[in-house]
Amino acid sequence: MLTHCIHLIVNETKYEVEVESKEFLSDVLRDKLHLTGTKESCGMGDCGACTVIMDGVTVTSCLILAVEADGKEIVTVEGIAPGNGELHSIQKKFSEFGAIQCGFCTPGMIMSAKALLDRNQTPSEAEIKDAIGGNLCRCTGYIKIIRAIAGAAEDLKQQERS
């Protein structure tokens, strides 16, 4: 088949979309669902800018056909804030620690950080570096990003205690 009617569950919302076989998930998220938080940079799965969480794990959406994502649960950067105007701890810490310069790698970085903290609440520096190893940043030199993620881990731990 050349075209497909698919269902995507993005940030807990169900979408029904008509796609051609050749359309990639990154393009459909941005152009059809108007969720432009996810960025495309290299388009080859190398830079990680297009990282989203699909069925609980990070993936580069530029290498996933939209039709492959039919029926899958996807989380993008638009979906991690708890609501009520509040940001997610990771977003807050990225801002506080100066981990955002041009901002282009940021959504992908945040999704990799989110996936890490979802499975490991007390990551070591080495584990943080490993989790963001597939996300390139040309601006910051990574140090503030790593500190922001460590800060978010602390924040989330404290929130859990209270």
Added chain:
Amino acid sequence: MQNFHYYKPVSMTELWATISEISGSPVFLSGGTDLFPEMKLGKRSLDHVVDVKGISELEFASSEENQAIRIGANMTLSNLLEKDLFPPSMVFLKQAISSIGSLQIRNRATLIGNICRASPASDSVPPLICLGAKVKIEDGRNGRYLEVEDFLKGPGQTQLEEKEMVTEVMIPNPSGKSTGSFIKADRVSKDLAIVNVAVFIKLDSDGTTCSDAKIVLGAVGPTAVRVKAGEHLLIGKTISNLPSDEAADLAVKSCRPISDVRATADYRKALVHVLTRRAINNAAKDLYLH
């Protein structure tokens, strides 16, 4: 980019029925982490893409006590790494798999895909050759096993004919006391190898002499390079005194690296010497101390 037909069969029976109805060359898709970049670069044009991820029969990774490990076409590298599948003698294969791509890539990519891509720089291939791994090739009527070493023909070329698919990788469990070592040199982390080396050493029954050895180099030839002369040199020698330096010399003589964006041929040759020597010493030390 041109549109293409996409199919998603949900069983092996449906898969082969779908394949037989396609006129032309269908492409089998699981992870797609090499297929789609190639397509985007215009290196491959796709007319018919058959997604095998819906076939649960292909999602397995099993190991019985002392039996071969069998891994199906739909096992992602991440899922494979999470399983407690590899005995101590195969830890070097696990290390090699962990060094493939990035986390995002490993969450989609498959071991069989890595083999079938037939990249000269593949990280999984040298350890798999050390272990005598085989691929199972099926076409809907017959299945045959082929050693990975013989399956790979050249860069991007395998023994697969049109409408054939690799459904399984079978890795024999090494008997007796043995271990391997895998070392990868790269420019940055999450990079393709400049050079990678896998060494596998087996001890004889009294635990002092090398009874079998494999030395396999990656990224220094059109396919992975077996250093057979180096292997023969190690066999029969005492484990505490393996001639790793001489074997490394032979490794350099065996390789045919090119200069490319990652390194010059000369630098690769220098790396082959260092990494082969280190990998042999690491494996020997591991056996000697345990």
